Amino acid sequence: MRRLRARPGCEHAVESAWRAVAEQIGELAGNLLRQLLRDAGDGRSFVVVTEWADDSALRDYEIGPVAARFAAAVRPLCEEPAPDSYRVMRDPGDEAPGIFVEVSVTVPAARLAAFTRGYAEVKARMAGVPGYLREDLLHEPGSDIFHIFAEWRGEAEFFRWIDNPAHAQEEAGPIASFLRTDFRRRLFHLATHPTREASTGREIDVHTTTDVLIVGAGPTGLTAAVELARRGIECRVIEKLTTPPGQADKAIGIHCRTMEIWAEQGIVRDAMDAGIWLTGNMVFVNGVQTHRMSWELPELPYAHLGLPQYETERILTERLATLGVRPQRGVELVTFIQDDDGVLATLARAAGGGGETVRAKYLVGCDGAHSKVRELLGLTFLGGLGRFPQLFMLGDVDVDWDMPEGHLLRFMHSTDGRMDGMLVCVPLRGESRYRIATLAPPRFFAQTGGAEAPPGFSEELAAPTLADVQAALDQLAPPGTRASNLRWSSVFRISHGIVDRYRDGRVFVAGDAAHLHPPAGGQGMNTGIQDSWNLAWKLALAVRGIAAPGLLDSYEAERRPEGEEIVGRAVRMAFTDELDREDLKRQFLQEMSMLLSYSDSPLVGESVSPPDALAADAPKPGDRAPDAGGLHRRGVGHPLRLRDLTCGTRHTLLLYADGSADEAAVAAVEKVCAEVRELASGELDAYLLASPDASVPAMLNPPVVRDTAGEFRAAYGVTGTALYLIRPDGHVGFRSQPLDADALRKNLQLVFGGAK
Template identity: 40%
Template structure:
């Protein structure tokens, strides 16, 4: 992937900032990453890693490492107290038809994997570095950084704030972060529990209340046997005053919960009153629901908790932020490489802000309704695989069934390629940075696909891969620049209801960009008018000469 000299500052080296930096580097842009903390946080702020996040991690080349650091979530045990009755119900989670299941990975382990990848790419975060000031200019951004009492002024073309709920970038921009907070506090703890809960199962024990928040105890399994991260309501007598500003997240400046306090809730709600022990850390935390008024101001962007916070129900927070990073990275890289105008970046907020709003509304509804009768959610509800940008600025309407522009492209398994003695997945063929053109040609359309692939390669070198997927029994004589695979299991027809499109263009983040007939001009028109792709600078200079 060609490199660029454009400068980008990523503020924050948590999972969102690290993911953004890795994706930018994969797309040919080397950012600078800073973080105010001298060391990564020891707190297990997030655990859940969604199937969609693991797909992004696969493209980064770290999915195996993240899976290896975690534990597959196999199901949930619900304990509901209604009067004197105690109802216990186990349900399993079967995601075996997906590329990845839901995993529980302590955030510090996720960060370690991402840090290792970033260092492999030749980038190391500058730690103990605080953003003290930020000023937008006509061309770029000036920042003032402080480290060990020394101030330094730098200029960057672009700045992205991935610096959490108390974002210094957002405050410097004066972007409103409106919302509200729950009027009570919660406790977290990393403990061992002696009980019979099957490995990989989560637990949710609830005693509903009519005009008050429910009494609850939630346990999320950690990779070490018998260890869990538990959460529950905090008693009103917890010490210390809540922090000012945005009331959200771990209150690290206050005493944590005691083991006795956690045990008391366990004794009230868990069958058999299992013993909690070996508490490694605990905290008091608060929950707010807030959404940034905008995600962009000139050449400065917000991502992750810097622009959206919400209850932890369903483990959506970190995953939503990583999807922000994946959405922004490829667009910002194209602009930095002068392959697209800055207007393309307007689609970041247009696509991601509605997703965050939906997550806030959903998690608040589920939190407030905890323990109350409700329709069971779709089995993929918390996987983030159902997120779609359909109807957005980069997703024109298209006819036909199956994935449409704006939808995530599902994986296709069982593909066979001549000369390779094992089955392939579609994701094996699409994980390189850049766009992927999927062609489903009929026997008489091979020459058109080959010509189109050649036009794309000539117009935008290194930006496109072309994959032709043929029905079982059909062959093509190894055309140049095209990966030809056979759909041995007829999965394509199943995905598209028996009528696959002739052409399907995938964005670098794995979403469908364009869907159409076997014709070059509509596809090229989409690239030139909607994405507004430009030829490389050298080609433009040659043309002017």
């Protein structure tokens, strides 16, 4: 039995939703009865009654797709469930097993008023009967049949009352005439609740549903949730940790590409206010400076930001809250199963808080290096999980030395060409404050007894001391360097590897759940954010039913090669001074993910004739779409940037025309845009970027934006007529010169092939 209370005016819609699934329930194995009954005293309250041959049949129904579809259909039609919404034949814990009594009566319309008065009197009288607990009067909509569901403490007390004609007549007298003419009585013994967890006895609420369940509330999971919520997709974020971290024990470097993503999400100013700029880096080998580079490149939209991960999580959590979603802490994934329609996950709450099962259309594992999702999927690390043999330590200290502010400093020691010492110092917010990373003193390895220490941060080993930090500085930093004010320290082991696949049916892994690598270059958190940035817009289309069949496969096709490249590069750099000194700038841009391209993706394409019609340095299919300024839109008193047009959650079609463009081709743009918008189910914005000398019809749709300064033409290498399709993640999905509407449609069908 499940109680639902419809929102005002939604009563008929609830009945329609029930009719849509009732026949499907009847076809399930073990179903004996399914009814939608209405509370006789509250016309907005309904009770769903299903009867099953055994516990197994009921369990299969409750965790299956039919129950999930009904729950999803009535959720927007009903008020939030109350604590007593769910009543079933269940074991009442330490109390003696109870029973339910169902009495069905037929009440002709002419006698309804008399029955209603009599029943109210009977209910009041029954309150004083020993062993009687409660009851409901329910009505079959559209009929004259009523059901009384009464709960008793036990069978003996019920029969003691029913076998005494005087007592039964005394309490039931006002409706005795209905019972004598046409009634049916059934007795049910309360059995074990099939959704009570066998090992712990915790009650399970099996009817929670969501579109996407995200496991893990770190930067990767929070990014996925923000992007889904921005698109109106219902998501739920669970996190095993009961409280968020409060110290800088993880990633502290924010790449330029991540800053661009945060600008889209509306949090880049918050990040800049909370962080500091990392302005450059210096490398020393055996005390000799080998190179120095400034990271303040004028062509970059953002420099490299230093921001502790706990601040990143705070900012993302606050942004997510503005979208109506809050991570649920102290909730752990226990297990899950999936079928063609969705995923059923079993969760457990901390400190004996019980458990529940959640039915979701998709599940995303963002639960870090020790991922439960990865474990349950049986994902393996390709080539095995590698571990550096050394133990490392981290510390948050003040450092007194004569070094340039804002620089990441790397000190290496080499003996006979082999690196045997390293020290990395990253500036933190605060005067002379640094995060240091170096080899842990030998005593820590001795404490492990020579056995493998677990990967990640170690809670078993004692925290390094200020003296340990000072010893590392004495060995590798410039003479006279002093450390003070140790705020926090820890020992950790570096692991590295990448899983064999990023997707298994309706379940995905992202971030450290999918790839592990050394912290060189600060790649871990930034790569995880980009995983979610790539996946979320595709999941949103799939949830809405307008995604092409292969769209979700493109997540692995695009992100896994990038993960492999980053893991390999980070491992090579972690304990060496391996740098391409001939092109430090390009290497830095690569580290900042500004050169990331999905050129091998099955989603991207082009139609360029002749093949060299576009400039060689123009953005290619799969490349990050560069920004451009100097744009003018009528009615706007200041210049625009291209990002002003491409920001948001949809695809953006940029059509270009200059003075040499054929007028007929320009005039046809309006029809092309209308067609592709329909193909994309409205998930596409379009603009015509026209050079100052281009002739454009006055009432043209799409909107016209003038490339007044010629920056778009220069950045994208276009002439005549051309188009660029920019994906929601800011990468080029398709390009053509001249305009090729047929090729554009074919490309869009790779994304929106599911559109109706």
